[in-house]
Amino acid sequence: MNWRDTRHPEGGGSERYVERIAEGLARLGYRVSIQCAGHDRAPSGDWVAGVRFRRRGNKFTVYLHALLAILRSDADVIVDVQNGMPFFSRLVARCPVLVLVHHVHREQWHSALGPFFGRIGWWIESWLAPRLYRKCRYITVSNVTRDELGGLGVELRRTVVVPNGLDAPPAVTARRTEAPxxxxxxxxxxxxxxxxxxxxxxxxxxxxxxxxxxxxxxxxxxxxxxxxxxxxxxxxxxxxxxxxxxxxxxxxxxxxxxxxxxxxxxxxxxxxxxxxxxxxxxxxxxxxxxxxxxxxxxxxxxxxxxxxxxxxxxxxxxxxxxxxxxxxxxxxxxxQQFSWEESLDAFEGAVHSALRLPPRLVAGEHRVAQQVE
Missing domain, CATH: 3.40.50.2000 (Glycogen Phosphorylase B;)
Known part of the structure; x- marks a missing residue:
């Protein structure tokens, strides 16, 4: 559950993180869907690199569409990407929920929504969400955010840091400019x-x-x-x-x-x-x-x-x-020390932990394990 994808006009680094991890999981055999807001740069639904995209709603109604999608899904794990506002997936999910937080938005709420609605947004992020997801595991991209989440009441033992990977840069023809x-x-x-x-x-x-x-x-x-x-x-x-x-x-x-x-x-x-x-x-x-x-x-x-x-x-x-x-x-x-493969390994470990699976169990085997149980 993410509010945007990389093709969205306002998509950025956090969306790229989600999609690189999703594509990596799909390569390992997981069935992965991304539910996000609709926009005019992509269809309402398609497949990219083995990942199914469902684009519904706008920046406000995307949350309602996500809840409806969860109710209809047979997902084994929900990844609730909390870009300030959570998807409230914990209220309707019938499976473990992982909360992905890139950073805490204390400073942004006021500039984005003004003083009144900004206070409401910060209350949801800082007070309501930590309590709603109090039994969930968290993933974040830096120790700084991990510590900030700790300050909001998210126990450090429930949070794992999975840093951003990096794509190898393409060959370029540009050279350093003479003028600064x-x-x-x-x-x-x-x-x-x-x-x-x-x-x-x-x-x-x-x-x-x-x-x-x-x-x-x-x-x-x-x-x-x-x-x-x-x-x-x-x-x-x-x-x-x-x-x-x-x-x-x-x-x-x-x-x-x-x-x-x-x-x-x-x-x-x-x-x-x-x-x-x-x-x-x-x-x-x-x-x-x-x-x-x-x-x-x-x-x-x-x-x-x-x-x-x-x-x-x-x-x-x-x-x-x-x-x-x-x-x-x-x-x-x-x-050169950062790669999406290493980030993918760590993220998959968090998925296995949420499912209480042995860490070496490969993607796809967990369904067999569940059937046996």
């Missing part, structure tokens, strides 16, 4: 705080007149960001690409000097590792959760305490080419 280029790859939504990337250009352009920022991604905040660049007088230095395909994204990453991630919160930050795979270090905020694990500070990137610190870090890396190259090389080496 910053890149940010993100959904264009308020909590990604991409205004800070534009403000960074405004602060640095007096010293770096050829500086350019390339924003890659789609979302409802595009016009706001375009207007913000105009207001700051840097519209000629900011390129908003919108959605691009994977090859184009990697070409843009490979040509950049620095990747900037000013997001309020991230569970991990797949794009940080994608940038690292091209030798591009990242600057992010220390308070943004999982980025502090995706980045090895002072080795593959830098973490800022506030916006002024963000600017200082960017100045440092733009001016110090040897340091920038050293961080890029360390990031490329570290990126």
């Amino acid at each position: 280029v910053l890149v940010a790859v993100s959904r264009l939504v308020p909590h990604k705080r991409l205004e800070h990337a534009i403000d960074l250009v405004a602060r640095l352009r007096p010293q770096w007149p050829d500086l350019r920022l390339e924003l890659v991604g789609e979302g409802p905040w595009k016009d706001v960001l375009r207007q913000h660049a105009i207001d700051r007088g840097v519209q000629d230095s900011v390129v908003i690409h919108g959605w691009v395909d994977e090859q184009a994204k990697h070409e843009i990453l490979a040509g950049a000097w620095l990747h900037v991630c000013p997001s309020v919160k991230e569970g991990w930050g797949i794009v940080i590792m994608e940038a690292a795979s091209h030798g591009v270090p990242t600057i992010a905020y220390r308070s943004a959760g999982g980025v502090a694990e995706a980045i090895v500070e002072h080795r593959t990137g830098l973490l800022a305490e506030d916006f002024d610190d963000f600017v200082r870090h960017a100045e440092t890396l733009l001016r110090d080419q040897p340091l920038r190259k050293a961080m890029g090389a360390a990031g490329r080496e570290r990126a």
Whole structure:
């Protein structure tokens, strides 16, 4: 149960995680379905890489459609992907439920829904959901989120960390640009705080007149960001690409000097590792959760305490080419340590644990075991 898929206009890294794991489970012999919201970029139902997709409802009614799908299903395990709002699957599921949480949304509720509805959303996530799912196992992508869930009452013993994997980067023709280029790859939504990337250009352009920022991604905040660049007088230095395909994204990453991630919160930050795979270090905020694990500070990137610190870090890396190259090389080496196969093994272990199966039982055998019992 996920609110979006990767083909959704606002799909991002969390959706990619879900689909890579789902595809891996399908390869192992599991029957996997993803229930998500409908949109105009994909049919209401199809099969991709052995995974069945059912797209119903919008960003609000997707939850009702998911509950109806659970009632009709013969699933052995439900994976309830809690992107702030749970699917309340525990109320109707007749099988074990695994709760997948990428990060806690305390800071995002207000910006997404305003003060009144934001308080309701945070109450559901921080108080109601931990109690509703109090007997369920949790999966998350970083130790930071695991600890934050612990603060909400989810016992650490019920939570397993299954980090993001990483696809091998495609071959690219792009080379590092001669003029300095910053890149940010993100959904264009308020909590990604991409205004800070534009403000960074405004602060640095007096010293770096050829500086350019390339924003890659789609979302409802595009016009706001375009207007913000105009207001700051840097519209000629900011390129908003919108959605691009994977090859184009990697070409843009490979040509950049620095990747900037000013997001309020991230569970991990797949794009940080994608940038690292091209030798591009990242600057992010220390308070943004999982980025502090995706980045090895002072080795593959830098973490800022506030916006002024963000600017200082960017100045440092733009001016110090040897340091920038050293961080890029360390990031490329570290990126090679992550794979979806290892993440899949850990996720499958969590599935077996929820089903109380022996850890070495292969996919498909659990049905035979149940029949024997």
